[in-house]
Amino acid sequence: MSLLHVEHISHRFHGRTALDDVSFDIERGEIVGVIGRSGAGKSTLLRCLCALERPQEGRILLDGADLTSLGERELIAARRRIGLVFQHFNLLESRTVAGNIALPLQIAGTPRKTQAQRVAELIELVGLSGQAGKRPSQLSGGQKQRVGIARALAAGPALLLCDEATSALDPATTTAILELLTDINRRLGLTIVLITHEMDVVRRFARRILVLDHGRLVEDGSIADLVRDGVENRQIATLLADIRPQLPPAWQQRLQAEPSPGSAPVVRLTIGPDNTDLPLLSTLGSRFSVEATIVQGGVVDLAGASTADMILRLSGNVPPDAFTFLREISQTMETLGHVPADR
Numbered sequence: 067m068s069l070l071h072v073e074h075i076s077h078r079f080h081g082r083t084a085l086d087d088v089s090f091d092i093e094r095g096e097i098v099g100v101i102g103r104s105g106a107g108k109s110t111l112l113r114c115l116c117a118l119e120r121p122q123e124g125r126i127l128l129d130g131a132d133l134t135s136l137g138e139r140e141l142i143a144a145r146r147r148i149g150l151v152f153q154h155f156n157l158l159e160s161r162t163v164a165g166n167i168a169l170p171l172q173i174a175g176t177p178r179k180t181q182a183q184r185v186a187e188l189i190e191l192v193g194l195s196g197q198a199g200k201r202p203s204q205l206s207g208g209q210k211q212r213v214g215i216a217r218a219l220a221a222g223p224a225l226l227l228c229d230e231a232t233s234a235l236d237p238a239t240t241t242a243i244l245e246l247l248t249d250i251n252r253r254l255g256l257t258i259v260l261i262t263h264e265m266d267v268v269r270r271f272a273r274r275i276l277v278l279d280h281g282r283l284v285e286d287g288s289i290a291d292l293v294r295d296g297v298e299n300r301q302i303a304t305l306l307a308d309i310r311p312q313l314p315p316a317w318q319q320r321l322q323a324e325p326s327p328g329s330a331p332v333v334r335l336t337i338g339p340d341n342t343d344l345p346l347l348s349t350l351g352s353r354f355s356v357e358a359t360i361v362q363g364g365v366v367d368l369a370g371a372s373t374a375d376m377i378l379r380l381s382g383n384v385p386p387d388a389f390t391f392l393r394e395i396s397q398t399m400e401t402l403g404h405v406p407a408d409r
């Protein structure tokens with residue numbers, strides 16, 4: 067049985083669709099990124115997953131228990147199995163670091179001694195040793211989020227839901243928090259769902275990505291699937307635009323849809339880890355007499371694997387065999403257009 071089973075959920079606000087027939091399963095120990103543009107339905111999905119909102123249609127099963135049909139008392143118990151990490155940390159300034167982390171344990175009526183032990187373990191786990199007595203205002207943003215993560219873990223949840231957990235942090239702190247979450251997933255086997263509008267965050271963190279668009283689930287796969295499908299699907303391509311090489315504006319202006327005499331094709335390729343060592347440019351020259359220039363891009367890290375993602379201008383007369391070769395070594399290849407050969 068999956069840890070989380072989401073079955074045909076739909077939700078509307080005043081007749082306006084926020085979620086439209088969304089279904090997916092999440093297995094124990096998975097790290098899943100949920101991405102979509104503003105208004106795509108991410109927050110509504112998150113509120114349904116943590117049982118703060120009841121979808122008007124469909125069911126959500128957590129470990130087999132149907133969150134959409136539980137009574138108030140059972141819901142409180144079920145919510146304890148879900149840890150929430152917020153964008154703006156939501157810490158209480160009236161409490162110390164230790165006091166904030168202990169809050170869910172106090173609410174659950176955990177004995178004091180057990181509370182103290184658990185809080186000490188969590189402080190160590192999130193890398194805040196020596197900070198237990200500080201107030202939130204004495205901490206950096208990254209430290210505040212570490213407190214938020216420790217508090218979310220306090221009651222021993224089965225699922226950690228992170229709502230834009232890195233969106234208020236600078237890039238270096240974002241990396242540190244993503245590393246912490248990855249470490250927690252590895253060490254505790256905890257299932258993590260991270261909701262974000264930042265493609266760069268899911269690219270580095272999630273092996274599986276769900277894409278929402280206008281309340282619908284339009285993609286469920288790996289970053290490599292996403293890049294492949296983004297070639298066809300403009301909505302997905304728009305989301306990927308943050309992390310994929312783009313044609314510089316000056317090139318964009320000169321781009322023609324159709325070839326003209328002497329024009330040079332411009333292609334975008336992703337080359338998977340198996341072929342990134344290939345001497346691509348020299349092979350194009352020696353085997354096909356095609357000169358290739360890198361316009362943008364290079365080798366990037368996509369979900370932990372080296373992938374070449376680049377835009378090339380090919381010159382000379384490109385024989386069909388050269389395109390066949392490029393297609394064979396690439397995960398995706400698309401012709402963006404053609405530029406006059408003089409540049």
Ligand SMILES: Nc1ncnc2c1ncn2[C@@H]1O[C@H](COP(=O)(O)OP(=O)(O)OP(=O)(O)O)[C@@H](O)[C@H]1O
Binds near residue numbers: 082103108
């Ligand atoms: N409480 C509400 N009342 C009315 N409409 C709402 C409410 N919450 C969400 N909506 C609408 O539902 C749709 C989905 O919104 P939601 O907040 O879930 O999207 P989102 O992807 O989280 O967006 P953002 O990234 O901007 O937070 C939007 O059209 C939004 O205007």
